[in-house]
Amino acid sequence: MARDYYGTLGVRQDAGADEIKRAYRKLARELHPDVNPDEAAQTRFREVTAAYEVLSDPQKRKIVDMGGDPLGNGGGGGGRDPFGGGGFGLGDIMDAFFGAAGGPGGGGRGPRSRVQPGSDALLRIQMTLEECFSGISREITVDTAILCDLCRGSGCVAGTSPVTCDTCGGRGEVQSVQRSFLGQVVTARACPTCRGLGETIPEPCTQCAGEGRVRSRRTITVKIPAGVADGMRVRLSGQGEVGPGGGPAGDLYVEVEELAHNTFERDGAHLHCTLRVPMTTAALGASLPLDTLDGVVDLDLDPGTQSDTELVMPGRGLPRLRSTGRVDGRGDLHVHIEVEVPTRLDARQTELLRELATLRGEEEHTLASANGRGGGLFSKFRGRR
Numbered sequence: 341m342a343r344d345y346y347g348t349l350g351v352r353q354d355a356g357a358d359e360i361k362r363a364y365r366k367l368a369r370e371l372h373p374d375v376n377p378d379e380a381a382q383t384r385f386r387e388v389t390a391a392y393e394v395l396s397d398p399q400k401r402k403i404v405d406m407g408g409d410p411l412g413n414g415g416g417g418g419g420r421d422p423f424g425g426g427g428f429g430l431g432d433i434m435d436a437f438f439g440a441a442g443g444p445g446g447g448g449r450g451p452r453s454r455v456q457p458g459s460d461a462l463l464r465i466q467m468t469l470e471e472c473f474s475g476i477s478r479e480i481t482v483d484t485a486i487l488c489d490l491c492r493g494s495g496c497v498a499g500t501s502p503v504t505c506d507t508c509g510g511r512g513e514v515q516s517v518q519r520s521f522l523g524q525v526v527t528a529r530a531c532p533t534c535r536g537l538g539e540t541i542p543e544p545c546t547q548c549a550g551e552g553r554v555r556s557r558r559t560i561t562v563k564i565p566a567g568v569a570d571g572m573r574v575r576l577s578g579q580g581e582v583g584p585g586g587g588p589a590g591d592l593y594v595e596v597e598e599l600a601h602n603t604f605e606r607d608g609a610h611l612h613c614t615l616r617v618p619m620t621t622a623a624l625g626a627s628l629p630l631d632t633l634d635g636v637v638d639l640d641l642d643p644g645t646q647s648d649t650e651l652v653m654p655g656r657g658l659p660r661l662r663s664t665g666r667v668d669g670r671g672d673l674h675v676h677i678e679v680e681v682p683t684r685l686d687a688r689q690t691e692l693l694r695e696l697a698t699l700r701g702e703e704e705h706t707l708a709s710a711n712g713r714g715g716g717l718f719s720k721f722r723g724r725r
């Protein structure tokens with residue numbers, strides 16, 4: 341018994357291609373495993389996807405309308421993802437998924453469908469650390485295939501339609517028999533006339549030459565959320581390439597290329613920087629104005645701060661962006677203190693430092709005996725940090 345593909349998508353039998361696409365998108369948004377990990381929802385997602393695969397393909401749909409089942413009568417929900425493993429885009433969500441453009445699944449028997457899902461497109465944008473911190477909205481120019489508006493993807497001049505290929509009789513492949521010492525060898529290859537489609541277009545659309553799609557340059561606004569990092573991708577659902585025959589568009593991925601920053605080094609949501617302070621400041625302590633991503637913030641330096649001290653300013657890093665697209669607090673800013681010892685002293689300064697040394701009992705000659713004192717100036721080398 342054939343499955344009820346129309347019922348699965350909740351559309352009437354005379355529904356148009358756009359209506360079927362809309363119904364599928366709506367269901368896919370609710371049922372996509374990224375959104376709804378529930379077991380039942382995933383089963384239903386596979387069924388819905390299989391139904392869409394069938395009903396969006398005019399030939400397979402024809403089989404359904406004649407009471408058949410183009411996917412066979414095997415166990416339910418075996419439909420492959422028509423978007424080639426990339427999943428259905430949910431728009432503006434972060435995705436760790438890399439590459440693997442959704443190509444048409446080849447290798448099947450019989451004529452291949454004229455309508456194929458479009459592939460994904462990738463675009464890179466450069467962002468400064470400040471932009472990664474605040475998130476941006478930027479206009480980008482995209483050059484992809486879009487649906488041919490003259491034939492609406494059919495590839496035919498208005499009022500005409502494809503006809504069965506004469507060469508292969510609609511099978512999409514031709515067989516040739518060769519005699520060899522092994523006996524007869526039958527080889528099948530894609531029909532050269534219809535390129536395996538099983539049908540030809542007698543009057544191709546004048547705008548797209550029968551492709552059902554045309555190249556077009558357009559400007560779209562992309563929103564990149566705060567907290568993104570180098571290499572992260574934002575998916576714009578359905579903004580990729582329209583497929584052959586006006587097949588559903590792939591997704592557009594916008595990849596972030598983060599530019600190096602002069603002051604801050606990034607470690608996930610945390611930031612690191614080095615702050616050089618004069619010896620006297622480190623000894624006396626100070627409140628130092630620090631130029632952070634939040635503007636100028638005072639950093640309190642305790643009297644007697646040592647070189648290599650790491651001061652942490654909690655919550656002064658970048659927004660912590662989760663894979664769900666939600667922001668979960670902020671990272672910290674780590675300030676590494678480097679104490680600068682003066683190199684050029686004039687006579688007066690030298691005099692003052694000597695006086696200080698005397699007051700503190702730190703004259704040069706005490707250095708030699710320092711080793712004798714418990715826990716003196718010499719101590720075991722511990723390495724930096």
Ligand SMILES: [Zn+2]
Binds near residue numbers: 536537
């Ligand atoms: Zn043919």
Ligand SMILES: [Zn+2]
Binds near residue numbers: 546550
């Ligand atoms: Zn056209």
